[in-house]
Amino acid sequence: MSQFSEHNFKNEKALVRVDFNVPLDEHFNITDDTRMTAAVPTIKKILKDGGSVILMSHLGRPKTGPEEKFSLKHLLPHLKELLGGTNVIFANDCIGNEAEQKSKDLKPGEVLLLENLRFYKEEEKGNEEFAKKLSSLGDVYVNDAFGTAHRAHASTAIIAQFFPKDKRMFGLLMNAEVSNADKVLNDSEKPFLAIIGGAKVSDKILIIENLLDRATDIIIGGGMAYTFFKAMGGKIGNSLCEDDRLDKAKELLEKAKQKNVCLHLPADSIIADKFAADAMVSGSLSNDIPDGWMGLDIGEMACETFCRVIHNSKTILWNGPMGVFEMDNFKHGTKSIAEAVAAATADGAFSLVGGGDSVAAVNEFGLADKVSYVSTGGGALLEYFEGKELPGIKAIKD
Numbered sequence: 001m002s003q004f005s006e007h008n009f010k011n012e013k014a015l016v017r018v019d020f021n022v023p024l025d026e027h028f029n030i031t032d033d034t035r036m037t038a039a040v041p042t043i044k045k046i047l048k049d050g051g052s053v054i055l056m057s058h059l060g061r062p063k064t065g066p067e068e069k070f071s072l073k074h075l076l077p078h079l080k081e082l083l084g085g086t087n088v089i090f091a092n093d094c095i096g097n098e099a100e101q102k103s104k105d106l107k108p109g110e111v112l113l114l115e116n117l118r119f120y121k122e123e124e125k126g127n128e129e130f131a132k133k134l135s136s137l138g139d140v141y142v143n144d145a146f147g148t149a150h151r152a153h154a155s156t157a158i159i160a161q162f163f164p165k166d167k168r169m170f171g172l173l174m175n176a177e178v179s180n181a182d183k184v185l186n187d188s189e190k191p192f193l194a195i196i197g198g199a200k201v202s203d204k205i206l207i208i209e210n211l212l213d214r215a216t217d218i219i220i221g222g223g224m225a226y227t228f229f230k231a232m233g234g235k236i237g238n239s240l241c242e243d244d245r246l247d248k249a250k251e252l253l254e255k256a257k258q259k260n261v262c263l264h265l266p267a268d269s270i271i272a273d274k275f276a277a278d279a280m281v282s283g284s285l286s287n288d289i290p291d292g293w294m295g296l297d298i299g300e301m302a303c304e305t306f307c308r309v310i311h312n313s314k315t316i317l318w319n320g321p322m323g324v325f326e327m328d329n330f331k332h333g334t335k336s337i338a339e340a341v342a343a344a345t346a347d348g349a350f351s352l353v354g355g356g357d358s359v360a361a362v363n364e365f366g367l368a369d370k371v372s373y374v375s376t377g378g379g380a381l382l383e384y385f386e387g388k389e390l391p392g393i394k395a396i397k398d
Contacts, residue, residue: 004042004142004169009051013106014041015138015154016171019147019376020057020075028074030305034359035147038077038376040082040172040205042144052106052351054138056155058118064275066119073138077139080346086111094120095133103137123154130154132279135162144171146377149392150307157391168396173376178393180373181384188315195310195337196322198223201245206250206386207319212255215254217262217265217313219306221298221333226264227287228253234287237271239293257274264309268299270323270330297323298333307340315350316341319355319382325364334361342370354381375383 016374017234018039023031030036039055046053048255060070073090080088087110087116091099094114106112114137122130131154135141143149143162148156160168166180170178184192194215198206211218220228223240231249270277270287271293283299284290310316318341323332338361346352353362354375362368375381384390 002172004175005045007169008135009046009049009140009150011108012046012051012140013054013103013138014046014051014140014142015054015056015135016046017056017145017148018042018055018158018171019145020055020072021080021147022075022092022319024074025068028069030075030078032363033078033080033247034363035376036079036082038173039171039359042142043083044144045085045172047111049286050108051113052108054103054114055111058123059116060118061289062116062118062241066116070116070118072113072116075299077367079111079113083111088113089117095130098298099137101184102270109125111360117153124151126152127152128154128158129354131158132162135159136367138216139167140300143169143396144173144394145298145392146174146375146380147175147294148380149377149390150380150388152391156275157395160395162167163225170393170396175371177375177377177381180329180352180375181354181381183350184315184317185214185385188214189350190315191313192315193219193309193313193317194314195219195221195306195318195320195341197224197318197322197334198355199240200225201242201249203229203382204320205245205248208252209255209384210385211317212252212261213261215261215317217264217309218256219264219309221266221337222320223295224320225298226295228265229287233336235289236295237268237291238246239271239289240294260308263305266298266302266333267305267330269299270297270299270333272296272329278328278330281329291347295323296327297325297330303333310337310340311347313344314350316344316349316351316357317385318351318353319385321357321361325361335365338362338365338367339366342367345371354378 205266226239325334351371
């Protein structure tokens with residue numbers, strides 16, 4: 001496996017897999033360009049060396065071939081802006097004559113953006129012939145798409161085999177993602193705290209199980225907490241609950257005890273009479289929520305306890321919000337956790353925030369630059385922390 005920062009790309013065409021799967025509004029304007037910005041340092045390093053860059057990415061989930069709303073051409077103006085002054089060309093296909101010709105004609109210092117890979121079913125199927133066609137466009141393969149590293153797709157995993165070992169590598173973003181995740185998973189300073197939120201226990205069972213062998217403390221917030229309260233015999237009113245996971249929740253509580261891991265649940269909750277921004281709001285103990293009411297955020301006591309645990313931690317992993325932070329009445333819990341993580345980081349803790357909603361939260365509260373690392377990979381990061389080997393990483397390392 002070749003090291004990106006040591007490699008000189010002079011006169012080479014680098015085929016770079018990026019994750020430009022960004023949200024667009026109905027006028028095709030980009031509403032969050034985090035993923036595009038994250039790829040810029042990798043692109044600039046190749047250009048600075050005197051190489052050229054061929055970018056490939058997917059966008060959305062096109063069902064049956066090309067769809068206007070999923071065309072990467074909508075990203076072209078913003079990409080040009082991000083690369084200030086660089087000549088950026090677009091190919092209306094990712095394989096075939098036009099892509100081949102434009103790749104061939106590409107001069108050092110230029111960038112070619114290929115059309116959406118997922119306009120071909122072969123991409124998601126991990127088709128070898130399709131991967132081979134893509135590989136013929138460049139001299140070097142750079143995977144900088146951590147967000148898709150958990151998928152064994154043609155452009156993320158299968159393609160690597162068509163390049164010699166010294167011509168396939170991770171880009172700067174992928175390197176940073178993997179080394180920061182590794183630091184938390186395998187090299188964490190204790191006390192190590194994992195803050196796990198979100199709606200469903202089922203989504204987070206594997207990550208909790210894997211972290212029970214590593215963490216000192218685990219905080220559980222968000223809708224998933226009520227499945228634990230119900231498993232312990234509590235009253236949770238109309239709160240979110242996965243009844244088919246009650247035994248699993250009990251088992252996790254038991255395992256935590258056996259392994260000496262402190263599992264913290266929110267003592268109290270902000271409750272509402274319906275799931276709406278204009279609901280009636282009250283407070284309640286989390287294990288005694290009245291019928292007809294539901295927990296939509298953690299309460300004041302929970303905030304205080306959780307913030308204390310955060311303050312005492314040296315390594316912090318945060319994945320998932322504490323409540324429905326998109327609604328003003330239920331954002332206080334997530335905001336206080338975000339502020340506590342930022343404060344602990346300022347005091348010397350190492351903090352990694354990952355997963356769409358937690359990332360959206362630190363961005364919204366203006367704290368993204370106050371934590372150690374914000375991951376761009378939602379599903380990929382989760383699977384990494386579940387202890388799985390990700391195809392996109394394995395393909396480069398093997």
